[in-house]
Amino acid sequence: MSNYHIKHLEEYYQVYRKSIREPENFWEEVAEEHFVWRKKWDKVMSWDFSKPEIKWFEGAKLNITENCIDRHLATRGDKTAIIFEPNNPDEEAQHISYRQLYHKVNKFANVLKDHGIKKGDRVCIYVPMIPELAISLLACAKIGAIHSVVFAGFSSRALSSRINDCDCKMVITSDGSFRGTKSIDLKGIVDEALENCDGVETVLVVNRTGGDVVMTEGRDKWLQPLLDAASDELEAEVMDAEDPLFILYTSGSTGQPKGMVHTTAGYMVYTAYTFKNVFQYREDDVYWCTADIGWITGHSYIVYGPLANGATTVMFEGVPHYPDFGRFWQIVEKHKVNQFYTAPTAIRALAKQGAELVEKYDLSSIKVLGSVGEPINEEAWHWYNDVVGKKKSPIVDTWWQTETGGIMITPIPFVTPTKPTYATLPFIGIQPALMDENGLEQKGNQVEGRLCIKFPWPSIARTIWGNHQRYKDTYFSAYENMYFTGDGALRDEVGYYRITGRVDDVIIVSGHNLGTAPIEDAINEHPAVSESAIVGFPHDIKGSALYGFVTLKEVGESRVHDNLRKEINQLISDRIGPIAKLDKIQFTEGLPKTRSGKIMRRILRKIAENDTSNLGDISTLLNPEVVQDIMDNSL
Numbered sequence: 001m002s003n004y005h006i007k008h009l010e011e012y013y014q015v016y017r018k019s020i021r022e023p024e025n026f027w028e029e030v031a032e033e034h035f036v037w038r039k040k041w042d043k044v045m046s047w048d049f050s051k052p053e054i055k056w057f058e059g060a061k062l063n064i065t066e067n068c069i070d071r072h073l074a075t076r077g078d079k080t081a082i083i084f085e086p087n088n089p090d091e092e093a094q095h096i097s098y099r100q101l102y103h104k105v106n107k108f109a110n111v112l113k114d115h116g117i118k119k120g121d122r123v124c125i126y127v128p129m130i131p132e133l134a135i136s137l138l139a140c141a142k143i144g145a146i147h148s149v150v151f152a153g154f155s156s157r158a159l160s161s162r163i164n165d166c167d168c169k170m171v172i173t174s175d176g177s178f179r180g181t182k183s184i185d186l187k188g189i190v191d192e193a194l195e196n197c198d199g200v201e202t203v204l205v206v207n208r209t210g211g212d213v214v215m216t217e218g219r220d221k222w223l224q225p226l227l228d229a230a231s232d233e234l235e236a237e238v239m240d241a242e243d244p245l246f247i248l249y250t251s252g253s254t255g256q257p258k259g260m261v262h263t264t265a266g267y268m269v270y271t272a273y274t275f276k277n278v279f280q281y282r283e284d285d286v287y288w289c290t291a292d293i294g295w296i297t298g299h300s301y302i303v304y305g306p307l308a309n310g311a312t313t314v315m316f317e318g319v320p321h322y323p324d325f326g327r328f329w330q331i332v333e334k335h336k337v338n339q340f341y342t343a344p345t346a347i348r349a350l351a352k353q354g355a356e357l358v359e360k361y362d363l364s365s366i367k368v369l370g371s372v373g374e375p376i377n378e379e380a381w382h383w384y385n386d387v388v389g390k391k392k393s394p395i396v397d398t399w400w401q402t403e404t405g406g407i408m409i410t411p412i413p414f415v416t417p418t419k420p421t422y423a424t425l426p427f428i429g430i431q432p433a434l435m436d437e438n439g440l441e442q443k444g445n446q447v448e449g450r451l452c453i454k455f456p457w458p459s460i461a462r463t464i465w466g467n468h469q470r471y472k473d474t475y476f477s478a479y480e481n482m483y484f485t486g487d488g489a490l491r492d493e494v495g496y497y498r499i500t501g502r503v504d505d506v507i508i509v510s511g512h513n514l515g516t517a518p519i520e521d522a523i524n525e526h527p528a529v530s531e532s533a534i535v536g537f538p539h540d541i542k543g544s545a546l547y548g549f550v551t552l553k554e555v556g557e558s559r560v561h562d563n564l565r566k567e568i569n570q571l572i573s574d575r576i577g578p579i580a581k582l583d584k585i586q587f588t589e590g591l592p593k594t595r596s597g598k599i600m601r602r603i604l605r606k607i608a609e610n611d612t613s614n615l616g617d618i619s620t621l622l623n624p625e626v627v628q629d630i631m632d633n634s635l
């Protein structure tokens, strides 16, 4: 018997040890007992981090939708799979049962097929948080098409580069999206994006807002009539364990986003197993993750992980502050949410509003609270624990990444004693290592270093779409035989991990990964700009915010500078999206550089953080004189 559901600390240690000593036996038992397969594997796993090549359940045949939907029909056909809570609280929530989901996915998948989408084709999904978003992922999976979801807050430029990077044949979108009091013209953004995407043959448009849209003859089609006409039965495509399930883009240290490729069987097994344990999900629970399906958190813990367990998962279309800052708590009360999973940035924003809005609602259904996306600071942790959880609902501070597919370091609620700001212990099967700058592993406790993982787990991304070399360079070249996460961490005296933040050029703003390079590229497109450097600085709600140091081709006056600031932020919005806008822009005469011409971000970071007492040795810089000038004029 596999230990599918861990219930106490002893058991955690026992199962953890087994998963490390006999990973193949361990994962084979989980896979065997808790999933349905068309054919079982020939080999549980093989790996070589030097190539890198990682395979799980090789030779197995399956379709993930049979695991997420079909197999539940016999016992859970009438159970609610998805609760859709609209942006507007006066609009009725929808409850979609597993049987309804089955038919909806079949219809959608038939429409995809009718439009020439086959196994292995890439489909871009640019849809807001409405049921069609979850259904479109599953419809792709049903026919073996590879979905590439682009968060519906990205700009047309960001969208077109992602569509082209993986040659999508089709885009699924909606006329618009509702976000609080705003409605956003998504179809217009898609139209703009497609001016630069020759490979897209079809655009399917969901009718959500009823806004005006232009439909391009022969290319654009309203989805609803096609669904109405489609059959609600369809045989699933039989997939290989290692067939790609989806691509999801994440920022990197160059302007080009990385299309992380996740494959089918390992991803399914790991997301399902983590979901069950990290949220201690029980049959009749209602689970709500507030993330957007446009991010990995939504893929793994709104769609695939919960559905593979036959869970009821809430999808919320709106924002935490509309109609007021009590909206999350009102939803918890309304749907009697048992597990609530959100990001520290949301917690900080809600905490700022005080406790009254929380106390207005009955939150007694909550059993487990989750946090993800960035380090949770002590103050936010305590507020979450005391005010929301009433000190009775454990907080699971879950550390993981787009690349890891599933949760990696986390407490198991009611099992692992929690500690504020600590992600605590590695999950089953995960072997972390902390490395120093010389490539030596820091063994034992009370050490700090760069966080690596020594051994593959089932849901690790297998490659970067179209660029395996970059995959190798980014994750497997810093340390031999290790996956390098890009994060720093410490291990305390009892072996608990605390994530200390990124050690590379990625800055996490409101839980969103932003690479500095693409933002700098956008700024440098401005005709007045000569050069720029972006760093993060602490922000009480966003965690980190962006500070830009910009040199101009010609020095202007302050009045001109104000306009320039607006123009620069507009450029960033257009090229990437509003989430990447800068909070502060300082115009400087130069940027501190090493003699080889590299910008010394370390110094800029200190200035932005207002911590200039020990800047270190600046005498070796090419232009040490600019440092004082930048400090004198810092914002």
Ligand code: PRX
Binding pocket: 250, 296, 297, 371, 372, 373, 374, 375, 376, 397, 398, 399, 400, 401, 402, 403, 423, 485, 486, 487, 499, 501, 502, 508, 511, 512, 513
């Ligand atoms: O720096 C870590 C931070 O978010 C990064 C991964 O971002 P992304 O791929 O967008 O995935 C976010 C959702 C899984 C990590 O490298 N991060 C994520 N969770 C935590 C975190 N940092 C500290 N504590 C966490 N719980």
